[in-house]
Amino acid sequence: xxxxxxxxxxxxxxxxxxxxxxxxxxxxxxxxxxxxxxxxxxxxxxxxxxxxxxxxxxxxxxxxxxxxxxxxxxxxxxxxxxxxxxxxxxxxxxxxxxxxxxxxxxxxxxxxxxxxxxxxxxxxxxxxxxxxxxxxxxxxxxxxxxxxxxxxxxxxxxxxxxxxxxxxxxxxxxxxxxxxxxxxxxxxxxxxxxxxxxxxxxxxxxxxxxxxxxxxxxx
Amino acid sequence: xxxxxxxxxxxxxxxxxxxxxxxxxxxxxxxxxxxxxxxxxxxxxxxxxxxxxxxxxxxxxxxxxxxxxxxxxxxxxxxxxxxxxxxxxxxxxxxxxxxxxxxxxxxxxxxxxxxxxxxxxxxxxxxxxxxxxxxxxxxxxxxxxxxxxxxxxxxxxxxxxxxxxxxxxxxxxxxxxxxxxxxxxxxxxxxxxxxxxxxxxxxxxxxxxxxxxxxxxxxxxxxxxxxxxxxxxxxxxxxxxxxxxxxxxxxxxxxxxxxxxxxxxxxxxxxxxxxxxxxxxxxxxxxxxxxxxxxxxxxxxxxxxxxxxxxxxxxxxxxxxxxxxxxxxxxxxxxxxxxxxxxxxxxxxxxxxxxxxxxxxxxxxxxxxxxxxxxxxxxxxxxxxxxxxxxxxxxxxxxxxxxxxxxxxxxxxxxxxxxxxxxxxxxxxxxx
Numbered sequence: 138x139x140x141x142x143x144x145x146x147x148x149x150x151x152x153x154x155x156x157x158x159x160x161x162x163x164x165x166x167x168x169x170x171x172x173x174x175x176x177x178x179x180x181x182x183x184x185x186x187x188x189x190x191x192x193x194x195x196x197x198x199x200x201x202x203x204x205x206x207x208x209x210x211x212x213x214x215x216x217x218x219x220x221x222x223x224x225x226x227x228x229x230x231x232x233x234x235x236x237x238x239x240x241x242x243x244x245x246x247x248x249x250x251x252x253x254x255x256x257x258x259x260x261x262x263x264x265x266x267x268x269x270x271x272x273x274x275x276x277x278x279x280x281x282x283x284x285x286x287x288x289x290x291x292x293x294x295x296x297x298x299x300x301x302x303x304x305x306x307x308x309x310x311x312x313x314x315x316x317x318x319x320x321x322x323x324x325x326x327x328x329x330x331x332x333x334x335x336x337x338x339x340x341x342x343x344x345x346x347x348x349x350x351x352x353x354x355x356x
Numbered sequence: 357x358x359x360x361x362x363x364x365x366x367x368x369x370x371x372x373x374x375x376x377x378x379x380x381x382x383x384x385x386x387x388x389x390x391x392x393x394x395x396x397x398x399x400x401x402x403x404x405x406x407x408x409x410x411x412x413x414x415x416x417x418x419x420x421x422x423x424x425x426x427x428x429x430x431x432x433x434x435x436x437x438x439x440x441x442x443x444x445x446x447x448x449x450x451x452x453x454x455x456x457x458x459x460x461x462x463x464x465x466x467x468x469x470x471x472x473x474x475x476x477x478x479x480x481x482x483x484x485x486x487x488x489x490x491x492x493x494x495x496x497x498x499x500x501x502x503x504x505x506x507x508x509x510x511x512x513x514x515x516x517x518x519x520x521x522x523x524x525x526x527x528x529x530x531x532x533x534x535x536x537x538x539x540x541x542x543x544x545x546x547x548x549x550x551x552x553x554x555x556x557x558x559x560x561x562x563x564x565x566x567x568x569x570x571x572x573x574x575x576x577x578x579x580x581x582x583x584x585x586x587x588x589x590x591x592x593x594x595x596x597x598x599x600x601x602x603x604x605x606x607x608x609x610x611x612x613x614x615x616x617x618x619x620x621x622x623x624x625x626x627x628x629x630x631x632x633x634x635x636x637x638x639x640x641x642x643x644x645x646x647x648x649x650x651x652x653x654x655x656x657x658x659x660x661x662x663x664x665x666x667x668x669x670x671x672x673x674x675x676x677x678x679x680x681x682x683x684x685x686x687x688x689x690x691x692x693x694x695x696x697x698x699x700x701x702x703x704x705x706x707x708x709x710x711x712x713x714x715x716x717x718x719x720x721x722x723x724x725x726x727x728x729x730x731x732x733x734x735x736x737x738x739x740x741x742x743x744x745x746x747x748x749x750x751x752x753x754x755x756x757x758x759x760x761x762x763x764x765x766x767x768x769x770x771x772x773x774x775x776x777x778x779x780x781x782x783x784x785x786x787x788x
Contacts, residue, residue, distance in 0.1 A: 199644075238505045240506060289764055291507065
């Protein structure tokens with residue numbers, strides 16, 4: 138009986154039922170569940186959404202709808218978290234951006250959104266981000282991971298310039314590099330010296346989690 | 357065989373003498389100004405500044421010498437370089453400095469573009485330097501921003517991002533998207549002139565709305581332009597009355613424009629673009645077939661139905677990405693042409709497309725994998741790749757050879773030439 142409402146939250150989120158999720162979140166709060174447990178059940182629901190997306194049952198529109206439900210529910214939960222000082226420590230810090238010369242940000246935004254929902258702190262540098270800006274961001278924020286995106290075959294080569302700039306500044310060993318975007322391939326990622334290639338937003342999150350583990354075990 | 361006849365036969369799913377070729381007839385089958393500049397240089401053609409035909413995407417208007425060199429069969433009636441018409445559109449507007457301006461589309465100024473070449477910009481475009489880029493204005497209206505090292509203008513904000521109620525939607529100036537009668541009159545003259553004085557197949561790539569108002573180019577893209585790319589998905593799921601209200605208005609304007617255009621130029625053009633409406637991602641459609649049916653299908657059916665009932669023009673829809681199941685939905689409502697056929701997206705395998713839909717819809721595009729092959733392959737590899745695609749798509753007609761979307765800068769000129777040469781040399785029917 139104890140966790141019943143939490144399971145219902147997970148299922149309602151998995152089924153993209155916004156009204157039900159919000160109603161159940163309020164119910165769970167009234168029943169005395171901790172915000173963190175409620176968030177965890179929502180994260181489980183998001184995982185199901187991700188699986189259904191990977192399996193072709195859900196579309197990108199559904200993935201984004203799920204994020205909107207998550208955000209609405211967090212609007213209810215966040216004041217309580219602040220009140221209870223249940224500070225949630227992010228599982229890792231990611232600096233993300235679309236590389237220089239490129240203004241396409243749909244994929245990059247999607248990855249940033251999914252990372253945030255999954256407990257990452259994300260610093261989004263936006264579009265048309267120069268190697269210099271990436272370098273400065275590494276110095277300023279000390280992130281675990283750099284995420285780079287490009288849609289164009291003419292701009293994807295600028296990813297290499299970012300990596301070279303990080304090498305030159307002696308920062309490359311402090312961070313893991315993940316790249317993504319329509320023309321990017323695993324092979325290209327390897328060639329330019331990136332640590333990983335994220336084929337889509339769901340996969341990118343899993344990879345970032347793994348990269349964090351690698352970093353933690355090294356430190 | 358004359359180009360116009362060649363294109364029409366292909367669109368009727370018959371085999372002409374060879375596959376028809378397109379470069380530049382729409383803003384989704386053309387070439388970026390810098391790539392075009394490099395191409396002309398490579399071909400040893402007379403040096404001239406690229407003339408910008410599509411402001412946002414910085415596309416060049418493809419000149420007569422290049423059209424002829426590549427054996428292109430089809431042109432846009434809105435061209436601003438030869439072969440063009442003696443009927444330029446006139447623009448009257450209040451400029452950025454507040455002064456009243458009146459210019460012809462035949463008048464240009466030289467702009468040093470951020471991608472490091474000079475281009476000819478139409479005088480109805482003004483560009484102001486800002487802190488981190490340039491802001492572009494069309495007819496005095498801001499329409500986009502280009503980064504200081506950028507290649508395109510990027511849209512500015514979303515006009516209805518903060519709309520909460522159906523009333524907020526009503527207040528938007530929808531009528532600004534409607535085509536004016538003077539513009540339609542000039543288009544008629546242009547279409548008639550090119551119909552009588554050239555052998556090209558004629559496309560009208562223009563859907564009627566002012567360039568700065570990009571929302572009226574498609575129902576799905578329109579919703580995303582007005583509301584924001586991801587917010588629109590939430591509207592379709594959680595705020596249906598808001599989404600329906602937006603779509604009612606978008607449809608009303610798009611239908612008004614198509615009706616005006618078809619009624620005046622329908623007898624001269626062979627192809628009318630009815631939507632630039634990206635519905636695909638790399639990995640799958642953005643929306644399910646159910647969502648398509650709920651919001652878009654009936655509305656597009658009316659637009660396509662009108663063109664087909666009142667003209668002989670074939671209807672052309674552009675959607676990037678993986679859209680395999682949606683093609684069937686468009687076939688149901690009579691769409692003739694799908695573009696650009698992004699064969700590298702998931703589920704868009706050439707054999708499958710041709711086998712499943714080849715006799716029901718024309719594939720306009722699919723010349724070469726533009727994400728993995730065209731920019732990178734050696735010319736020999738590219739030639740084999742293009743030949744293979746011709747072997748798959750050409751039989752029985754229903755194929756117009758065009759690059760998948762616009763040729764981007766960075767594509768080696770040699771590869772552009774190889775691609776089009778292969779189409780001409782190996783595209784003769786019967787295909788072997």
